[in-house]
Amino acid sequence: MNKLEIRSFDMDARGIGHLANEDGTQGKVVFVEGALPGELVGFSTYKKKTSWEVATMTGVYRESSQRVKPKCEFFGTCGGCSMQHLQPEAQVAMKQRILEDNLWHIGKVKADTMMRPIYGPTWGYRYRARLSVRHVIKKGTVLVGFHEKKSRYVANMETCQILPAHVSAMLLPLRDLIASLSIIEALPQIELAIGEGVTAMVLRIMQPLSADDEVKLKAFADQYQVQWWLQTKGPDSAEPYYPSVSDLHYLLPEFDIKMPFKPTDFTQVNHHINRVLVARALRLLDVQANERIADLFCGLGNFTLPIATIAKEVVGIEGSSALTDRALENARCNGLSDKTSFSTRNLFEITADDLKKLGRFDRFLIDPPRDGAMALCQALIDLGDVAPEFKPKRLVYVSCSPSTLARDAGMLVNQAGYRLSYAGVVNMFPHTSHVESMAVFDLL
Template sequence: MSLNMIEIESLDMDGRGVGHLRNEDGSAGKVVFVEGALPGERVGYQTYRKKAQWEAATMLSIQRESALRVKPKCEYFGLCGGCAMQHLEPSAQVAVKQRVLEDNLWHIGRVRAETMLRPIYGPTWGYRYRARLSVNHVPKKGGVLVGFHEKKSRYITDMKTCEVLPPHVSKMLVPLRHLIESLSIVRQLPQIELAVGEDVTAMVLRIMAPLTAEDETELKAFADLHGVQWWLQTKGPETAVPFYPEVSTLHYALPEFGVKMPFKPTDFTQVNHHINRVMVARALRLLDVQPGERVADLFCGLGNFTLPLATQAREVVGIEGSTELTERALENAQVNGLAQKTQFSCRNLFEATAEDFVALGKFDRMLIDPPRDGAIAVCQALVGLRHSHPDMMPKRIVYVACSPSTLARDAGLLVQEGGYTLSYAGVVNMFPHTAHVESMAVFDLST
């Protein structure tokens, strides 16, 4: 039986090679997504899922190899679901993501940027300062496993190191396995949340049963030996509390703006601190805030953009859907001596209206940093402002996106109905070796 062969044309959003079966007349037919294949390669494949319009397949052989193929650094690549693109040269990964962004902007939003920004990228290994590690006791595999799930599986990868975690955390994976094996609640500890700050490494144990005195002694000894801070979480993230030692405080720094950001290990913060610094600096340069201007920071979180903006603007209003987050953001502003130039408002931005923005007052400029769902209601509200209060529309918007498809959808609305021009767009490689695409876009109000 002959092997199915296919030419790979591109990569999809999950890092799979994309090819087309050929019709009898030679035209492109059904799409085939081939895991592990790269653009320019001719590969043999086996289909494991077949639909009317597409097939999903695994690569069995390479007849013609891409010059951009490299040997994965991690021995668990291909099994572990944490990375999808280690087999592709890092700068080529960035180029693929830039193409994904451009394709989404055009095919979904029907817009093109006047200028494509240079991609933001940095260290490709040891960058992941946040992670959720799964834990399971598997006697057949020698005891406790700690790590990421296998691809398309509920099983945990039997991993002893991880190249994308900071080296000191990677070295702790095996000691963590031995520690958890020694605890009385070994079967009631499903995950560990990792958060690395400037000088503190915190680990949150999700515990389903109380610790014994012996458990506490083991945890304290591990903390002293490996320099970590333990937190305990009994239910949801809001129940996480420091256990040992209690005096250390997590924070990350934005030194260009003199800002220090305290956070809890269960808070949302950017995974890649190095890229976050560069991203914040570029966003502020592009927003080009003048000293007398009033700025809105939508989906502000703990103030990652709000506080740097407050060093430049007359006033910054941070808006977020959680009272706890806005209160914490205000505390961070106070810590940094920026409370007089900031105010925070708790509003559901997924239900934002033009009337909401009228009530908040005129903003000269706006930064939008939404979750994966995007900011469609905000963009619709801005379109509404164009019709009801055009003098209140911000003249420049910087949109930081973690989903190119929702950015494209929102960009189409801002350009085609909101009276904005898409001046700049570019990718931010926050997650090297994954197919995750972060991006940044700049919209200017047309005159």
């Protein structure tokens, strides 16, 4: 049997080892699913290329002291988690190392200070999820849950440890409900969004409900305290169905902010971590009462509104007018419209001239999607030639991709005249390989 010494971890939570060449030198790299650094494992290769292989683990001959028994009985089959076999503290340390490696190998930068990681509850934390629905005729059942690993099939999961307990307990009743509906073949997914005291579920329906379906959905909502939404087309078509009025919102109590949202909106999945994330981001941004701040990729105003409680003025910028309209309404709801304004523009095509036209800002909060903020970083580089006095003195960059953060950090440090003062991970998704992080850049 093939045996391999595992030396490190990759961003997909796979153990990394190297085959030995005939002369004893280090050979081809092997990525082993389920293996941990420090372990000696058996493996079976299922994908082979010239310089690397991907394998499954067939046995553990020397076990890592950080290996733990997964809490979920469906771990290994369900694709919702990839790191339940590793101690939560070790997961965070691994993600911190991934961030540092990306910053150096991709961006050629190192932070002056690595911040203490942000982490919190590791179970029952997922307040947002997209659950797939599949009617499996051969098995005579309906499946509701995440996809299986590397598969389009829905995992046969009866509980979920990362969903809140009341939602986990609903998975089997949801199966029975959907199996009883006339639209069983026309309901491909359920979008879950939990707010303060409200559990909303969006049914993506491809056919109208029958009268009997309506009776069953309302009875389920009453029994399990669920608010149903119906989505007939794209995400913007989602509307409350029963009860017909929604009070879906989350709170940022440190700033006395109430944030209404729709279940199809982008919001952070982990409300506990989001509160800590926002508070730390604002402390690092170090906003002063006389300053003008830009919140780029502002979404619904998750950072904009807390900033407005401190700054003289904050401008939220986002690519969707629907989002900026909603953010403005959220500012009004919180009595902050006099200190906020919102601008709609494509930040993936922004230029130095565009930044100059927006006026001078003291600080930027940047929270882009996985693609990062490459155009914005290039605009800041070019701004040095066009109008260097318009460069903000501090940037706080919140990232959901360490590789694009590292790329952008390289541009900011090596070309735009900033230094990377702080960086650290945010464990928004425990037991998964997702690495969220935060970085602080100061103008030299």
